[in-house]
Amino acid sequence: MLLLERRPVDSSLMRWASPVLALVLTVLTGFVLFLAMGKDPVEGLRFFFITPISDLIGLAELGLKMAPLLLCAAGLTVCYRAKLWNIGAEGHFLMGAVGASAVAVQLVDMTGFWVLPVVLLAGILSGALWAAIAAGLKTHLHCNEILTTIMLNYIALNLLLYAVHGPLKDPYGFGFPQSVMFADSALLPELIPGTRLHLGLAFGLLAAVAVWVMFARSFIGFQLKVVGQDHRAAAFAGFGARRLTWFAFLVGGATAGLAGASEVTGPIGQLVPQVSPGYGYTAIIVVFLGRMHALGIIAASALLALTFIGGEMLQIAMNMPKAVTGLFQGLLLFYLLTCDAFIHYRIRLRRPARQFTPRAATTATQEA
Amino acid sequence: MELLTNILAATVVAGTPLLLVALGELICERSGVLNLGQEGMMLIGAVAGFVAALTSGSLIVGVAAAMLAGIGMSLLFAFMAVTLAANQYAAGLALTIFGTGLSAFLGAGFVGEPIDGFTRVAIPLLSDIPVIGRVLFDQDPMVYLSLFLFASVAVFLRRSRGGLLLRAVGEDPEAANANGLKVLVVRYMAVAFGGGMAGMAGAYLSLAYTPMWTENMTAGRGWIALALVVFATWRPERLLLGAYLFGAASILHLVLQGLGWKSSPELLAMLPYMVTILMLVLLSWNPARTRLNTPLSLGQPYRPGR
Numbered sequence: 042m043l044l045l046e047r048r049p050v051d052s053s054l055m056r057w058a059s060p061v062l063a064l065v066l067t068v069l070t071g072f073v074l075f076l077a078m079g080k081d082p083v084e085g086l087r088f089f090f091i092t093p094i095s096d097l098i099g100l101a102e103l104g105l106k107m108a109p110l111l112l113c114a115a116g117l118t119v120c121y122r123a124k125l126w127n128i129g130a131e132g133h134f135l136m137g138a139v140g141a142s143a144v145a146v147q148l149v150d151m152t153g154f155w156v157l158p159v160v161l162l163a164g165i166l167s168g169a170l171w172a173a174i175a176a177g178l179k180t181h182l183h184c185n186e187i188l189t190t191i192m193l194n195y196i197a198l199n200l201l202l203y204a205v206h207g208p209l210k211d212p213y214g215f216g217f218p219q220s221v222m223f224a225d226s227a228l229l230p231e232l233i234p235g236t237r238l239h240l241g242l243a244f245g246l247l248a249a250v251a252v253w254v255m256f257a258r259s260f261i262g263f264q265l266k267v268v269g270q271d272h273r274a275a276a277f278a279g280f281g282a283r284r285l286t287w288f289a290f291l292v293g294g295a296t297a298g299l300a301g302a303s304e305v306t307g308p309i310g311q312l313v314p315q316v317s318p319g320y321g322y323t324a325i326i327v328v329f330l331g332r333m334h335a336l337g338i339i340a341a342s343a344l345l346a347l348t349f350i351g352g353e354m355l356q357i358a359m360n361m362p363k364a365v366t367g368l369f370q371g372l373l374l375f376y377l378l379t380c381d382a383f384i385h386y387r388i389r390l391r392r393p394a395r396q397f398t399p400r401a402a403t404t405a406t407q408e409a
Numbered sequence: 410m411e412l413l414t415n416i417l418a419a420t421v422v423a424g425t426p427l428l429l430v431a432l433g434e435l436i437c438e439r440s441g442v443l444n445l446g447q448e449g450m451m452l453i454g455a456v457a458g459f460v461a462a463l464t465s466g467s468l469i470v471g472v473a474a475a476m477l478a479g480i481g482m483s484l485l486f487a488f489m490a491v492t493l494a495a496n497q498y499a500a501g502l503a504l505t506i507f508g509t510g511l512s513a514f515l516g517a518g519f520v521g522e523p524i525d526g527f528t529r530v531a532i533p534l535l536s537d538i539p540v541i542g543r544v545l546f547d548q549d550p551m552v553y554l555s556l557f558l559f560a561s562v563a564v565f566l567r568r569s570r571g572g573l574l575l576r577a578v579g580e581d582p583e584a585a586n587a588n589g590l591k592v593l594v595v596r597y598m599a600v601a602f603g604g605g606m607a608g609m610a611g612a613y614l615s616l617a618y619t620p621m622w623t624e625n626m627t628a629g630r631g632w633i634a635l636a637l638v639v640f641a642t643w644r645p646e647r648l649l650l651g652a653y654l655f656g657a658a659s660i661l662h663l664v665l666q667g668l669g670w671k672s673s674p675e676l677l678a679m680l681p682y683m684v685t686i687l688m689l690v691l692l693s694w695n696p697a698r699t700r701l702n703t704p705l706s707l708g709q710p711y712r713p714g715r
Contacts, residue, residue: 045492047712126498183696184689185639187445187498191632192682199682203675322506329499362517364624367510374503375485382493 044389045382055384060330060337063376064344070372080359088358089351089365099350101236105308106346109134109300109317111245113324114331114338115252116296120289121328122256124269127290129175129190130297131321132197133168137301139197139204140167142312145223145305146209156226161302168298169291171197176290180283194321205314220312229307241303246339248296253335265289297321318349319367326374345370410540416657416664417544424656425555426451426610426618431634431641431648432555432562433606438638439566440599441579441706445501446486447607448631449508454479454611456516459622462612463524472551472612479608480601482508487600491593494710505631513624526620527551549617551609558606563645575599579704582711592711607631629682636685640692642702651688658684 068086075082093099113130120127141164148156175193178184204210205218214221229239256262268275268285275282300320305312323345330345331338352366430447437444457478462471482504489500527549535546545556566572577585578595586592610630615622633655641648662677693699 128502178686178690182690183693183699184686185693188632188636188639188689189686191629192636192686195629195682196679199675199679202678203673206675207673325502326506362514364510364513364517367506368514369510371503371507371510375489375507378489378495378500378503379493382489382495386493 045386046389048385048387051384052387055380056332059380059384060332060341060377062380063330063373066376066380067369067372070376071369078361080361085355085359085361088354089369090347092358093347093350093354097233098236101233101238102350103343103346104232104238104242106349107342108239108241108245108307109304109320110324110327110342110345111339112241112248112300112303113297113321114327114342115245115248115335116293117324117328118252118331118333118338119255119265119292122269122333123265123285123289125179125286125289126187127172127175127190127293128187128325129172129193129321130293130324131317131319132190132194133171133294133297134301134304134317134321135194135197135201136171137164137168137298138305138312138316139201139209139301140164140170140298141302142204142209142220142223142305145227146220146312148227149221149224151224152226154226156224157229157306160223160227160306161299164302164305165295165298168296168301169294171298172290172294173287176287179290180286201312201316202314205312209312211311218314222311223306227306228310229303237308239303239307241300241307244299244303245342248299249335249339261285261288297324323349323370326370326377329374330377345373348373412667414540414543416660417540418548419660419663420653420657421544421548421552422618422656423660424653425552426613426630427634427637427655428555428559428649428652429610429613430607430631431637431652432558432645433603433610434634434638435641435643435645435648436562436566436575436606437599437603438707439579439643439704440575440596441582441704441709441711442487442490442596442600443497443501443708444483444486444490444504444600444603445498445635446482446504446508446631447603447634448627448629449505449512450479450482450604450607451508451611451614451627451631452512452625453482453508453515454608455615455626456512456519456611456622457608458612459524459615460515460519462616463519463522468527468616471616472609475608475612475615476605477608479604479606479611481604483600483604483607484597486604487597490710491596491600494712497708497710509625516622516624519622520624522621524616524620527617551613551617555613559645559649566645576704579706582706582709586711586713592713596711610634633681633685636689639699640688642692643704655681655684655688 071086072082075085094103113134117127117130141160144163145160148160171193175186175189178189179186205220209220211219211221229241232238232240232242256266264275264280265285267278268280268282304316309316327338327341327345331341348366348369352363355361355365356363430451434444434447454475458471458475461474462468486500486504489495490497529547529549532546536542574590575595578590578592582592611627614626637648637651637655640651659681661680662674665677
């Protein structure tokens with residue numbers, strides 16, 4: 042009989058093997074899925090995982106999609122390490138895009154090196170401001186941050202729609218709900234000439250490294266970790282939970298806001314309703330898959346960026362629904378959490394030796 | 410009067426999917442399990458119900474399929490959150506992300522297909538009562554079903570042995586286990602009930618509220634339902650009131666537009682979400698009261714003999 046038994050010590054091997062295992066299981070499931078749909082599974086997986094990144098243009102596209110994921114994930118890592126369940130990266134991202142666009146539209150006739158920093162700063166501030174609402178609701182009114190951030194995501198989406206249909210709409214845009222094209226001075230420079238890859242990826246990598254340094258070297262990083270692991274211990278040590286909550290949310294909002302600003306000033310060059318294919322939600326998967334560690338989230342953001350372009354590739358090459366992307370992401374997170382259980386537990390084939398403590402004697406190990 | 414009656418009738422219709430999914434989550438949370446996957450289960454229910462009804466030609470088959478699909482999804486969650494004692498927040502989020510992706514994938518070929526949804530069935534005599542007759546007794550059958558389910562859940566929680574066991578498990582799983590209760594079995598059943606209800610709520614959206622399938626058609630109702638359970642302080646009676654209040658909030662923009670209110674539709678569409686936050690603020694500002702009402706073991710995985 043299969044039994045689930047708590048390990049005496051958490052397995053550090055499983056901690057890092059779990060994401061790999063989850064990926065293998067997801068690919069196997071994809072294989073079966075292709076078969077079930079009557080498509081060639083080998084070809085399907087090749088189109089999803091390999092074809093999109095087999096040339097420089099493809100790799101640049103991968104970096105392009107990595108940038109927002111990495112930025113959002115870096116901010117969420119700060120929140121999740123402190124066990125603050127901020128689901129609001131999508132909303133911060135959208136508000137960052139709206140805020141940056143609002144300024145960029147005003148500065149459309151301006152030239153000069155200062156335009157871009159001002160536009161990006163507007164995005165950062167808008168994202169941080171949006172996150173501050175959730176932080177205030179949590180620290181002062183004790184509202185559950187999961188529910189408030191989700192609601193703020195929906196509100197942000199409607200604000201974006203309002204902006205492109207109303208105040209930021211291009212009056213000469215033939216009625217399309219989108220802003221004017223930004224001035225060249227408000228656009229992010231390309232990293233590799235001839236591709237769409239822009240400076241946003243550098244922001245993302247910097248943010249990941251900054252988060253790494255913060256948790257490895259700084260006092261506030263230490264405080265956040267302690268609050269996440271043991272709220273009472275943090276209180277005894279005199280770490281202000283309110284202050285840390287504000288800090289984590291503001292960092293989360295600022296990075297996701299920068300991600301939104303980089304998206305409108307990078308590949309798009311204007312504000313459009315479809316500015317995000319769900320980067321803020323996918324970033325949650327990146328954080329879990331990347332083990333809340335800088336190197337981990339860089340690798341995880343590359344993989345999840347691939348799911349976006351892989352899904353598009355499958356749509357073009359094999360006439361599959363684009364929703365493959367979301368399905369793949371969901372499966373990956375699912376398998377990951379299942380595999381994560383084996384960090385704390387192990388499977389045994391027979392009943393473990395009974396421990397003669399009164400409590401263990403009455404409650405035998407649960408069957409799996 | 411005519412306008413008011415119509416508004417109230419539309420409120421009940423808009424509140425029904427919220428009532429269904431929130432009743433399921435109420436039972437689930439009363440057993441100590443917080444399932445944040447409501448949105449995902451609703452979407453799967455909506456697409457399964459729509460596809461099954463379209464291919465079989467029977468709305469009842471559609472609703473049954475939606476419930477089964479919702480239960481299937483919830484069992485995935487239960488395996489992670491109950492058996493494997495995974496973090497319930499993460500597992501619920503996974504369920505929502507997975508359900509959103511899977512429903513869009515399954516429904517990709519059905520977007521825009523027309524279907525004949527549920528129609529109103531007036532109950533003889535009762536529907537002739539002024540105002541109340543139209544509001545409560547001249548609705549589609551799912552509305553009646555939701556009211557019946559509400560009454561059943563209320564009686565189950567307050568008056569039945571099963572309800573007592575459920576609450577015991579949710580308040581103190583250790584003590585319940587010591588009394589010989591199978592904590593994990595009770596939690597599995599509660600999660601599965603929540604899944605079935607969320608599936609049914611999804612089917613209500615795709616077969617009655619707006620008879621069609623579109624991606625993400627739940628528009629956050631699964632999340633609003635989670636707020637609704639907090640609003641109701643885990644009591645069914647207040648849940649009913651809350652569901653219709655939120656229902657009213659979600660049709661408010663239509664009413665305002667009907668009255669000639671000049672405002673952007675996008676701004677008005679924010680109202681239900683803002684009302685949700687407002688409700689959370691009103692209910693949560695006093696943490697002592699929240700603690701008093703929350704099932705004690707909510708969100709805590711339970712491993713017997715740990």
